Amino acid sequence: MTEQLLFWVFAILTCGGAVAVVATQNVVRMAFWLVVSLGSVAALFFLLHADFLGAAQLLIYVGGTVVLLVFGVMLTASGHTIKVQASPAEVMLGSGVGLVLLFVLLFGINSVDWADVSARIPAAGDSPAVVDETQDRHLREQLASATTPEEKAAAEEAIQAVHARRQAGRTVRQLGLSFYGLRPDRDLNQPAGQSLAAGYLLPFEIISIHLLVVLIGAAYLARAKRRATSGPGVDL
Amino acid sequence: MGEVGLEAYLFVGAVLFVCGVVCMATKRNGIGVLMGVELVLNGANVNFVAFSRYTPLGLDGQATALFVVVLAAAEAAVALAIALNYYNNHLTIDVDRGNELQG
Numbered sequence: 262m263t264e265q266l267l268f269w270v271f272a273i274l275t276c277g278g279a280v281a282v283v284a285t286q287n288v289v290r291m292a293f294w295l296v297v298s299l300g301s302v303a304a305l306f307f308l309l310h311a312d313f314l315g316a317a318q319l320l321i322y323v324g325g326t327v328v329l330l331v332f333g334v335m336l337t338a339s340g341h342t343i344k345v346q347a348s349p350a351e352v353m354l355g356s357g358v359g360l361v362l363l364f365v366l367l368f369g370i371n372s373v374d375w376a377d378v379s380a381r382i383p384a385a386g387d388s389p390a391v392v393d394e395t396q397d398r399h400l401r402e403q404l405a406s407a408t409t410p411e412e413k414a415a416a417e418e419a420i421q422a423v424h425a426r427r428q429a430g431r432t433v434r435q436l437g438l439s440f441y442g443l444r445p446d447r448d449l450n451q452p453a454g455q456s457l458a459a460g461y462l463l464p465f466e467i468i469s470i471h472l473l474v475v476l477i478g479a480a481y482l483a484r485a486k487r488r489a490t491s492g493p494g495v496d497l
Numbered sequence: 498m499g500e501v502g503l504e505a506y507l508f509v510g511a512v513l514f515v516c517g518v519v520c521m522a523t524k525r526n527g528i529g530v531l532m533g534v535e536l537v538l539n540g541a542n543v544n545f546v547a548f549s550r551y552t553p554l555g556l557d558g559q560a561t562a563l564f565v566v567v568l569a570a571a572e573a574a575v576a577l578a579i580a581l582n583y584y585n586n587h588l589t590i591d592v593d594r595g596n597e598l599q600g
Contacts, residue, residue: 265500276513279513282516282520282533283516283519283523288526288529291529291532292532298536302513302539302543305543306546309506311549311550314559321567322569326535330532330573336584337580352523356523363511366511367508367511370508370511379503379551379552382552382554432556436563440560447556468564468568472567475574478578479574480578482578483577483578483581
């Protein structure tokens with residue numbers, strides 16, 4: 262019940278913030294609504310059991326990217342440029358096309374049987390399923406009332422399985438290992454002889470180099486050119 | 498109020514995507530266009546994470562979403578540098594005035 266309520270609150274905040282970004286003409290207010298929308302998306306990530314991703318969204322997007330955009334607004338805004346409006350005809354055309362696109366997407370999402378689709382995907386070793394609290398309590402009662410060693414061992418094993426599933430909401434260690442190329446979430450408890458699941462070591466290295474190139478490129482693009490030729494005899 | 502499922506998150510992602518596309522299409526301010534790009538990428542991210550929770554895809558969706566977040570940050574940095582250069586040359590951020598760039 263709480264989860265549903267939180268979902269609706271943050272879904273409405275996300276969609277409302279996005280619509281407000283489109284509807285507002287002032288760039289600074291657009292940045293504010295973008296913060297509202299992206300922050301609510303981070304909350305949705307937490308609701309989806311993606312704790313590390315939600316934190317990364319807050320740190321990188323809300324703390325980094327939006328601040329960068331606000332600096333861009335401050336460096337480029339001078340009086341008349343802070344409000345550059347599109348003509349009403351363009352706004353009507355754009356929102357009409359947007360509405361059509363929205364209806365196409367909603368119709369497409371509605372017409373697909375997602376349970377059937379996910380049933381056709383080969384299951385991972387431990388899919389992040391919903392943890393059943395009552396099952397956990399039931400298993401603990403079983404362990405308490407167990408008399409023979411066999412019963413006790415079986416109950417402990419079942420409890421460990423439930424705890425393994427509870428790790429579903431804690432993704433930091435699994436994500437870090439997957440960036441090293443290890444996939445314990447897919448490779449553990451699998452039949453022997455099966456090939457190992459693919460990790461993300463190569464994409465991780467590529468994106469590291471990409472970030473370095475981007476930083477150098479951004480610094481090169483944004484350098485002050487007018488000062489470069491001002492020195493005597495210095496030709497850059 | 499029904500049970501929150503995959504479809505609800507996909508609807509949120511669709512709304513974010515459409516808002517971003519409309520923002521990119523109708524804003525004449527260059528920074529506004531960048532904000533539209535961020536909205537589109539976030540709509541895709543919501544879809545990735547929703548699929549990683551509600552289907553047996555597991556962690557793959559979250560890893561992809563992390564890459565998208567990092568790429569979006571890099572894209573914002575470069576695009577902002579370009580926007581600053583554009584402003585230095587044209588003394589405006591109106592993207593409709595950029596038609597001298599051709600060739």
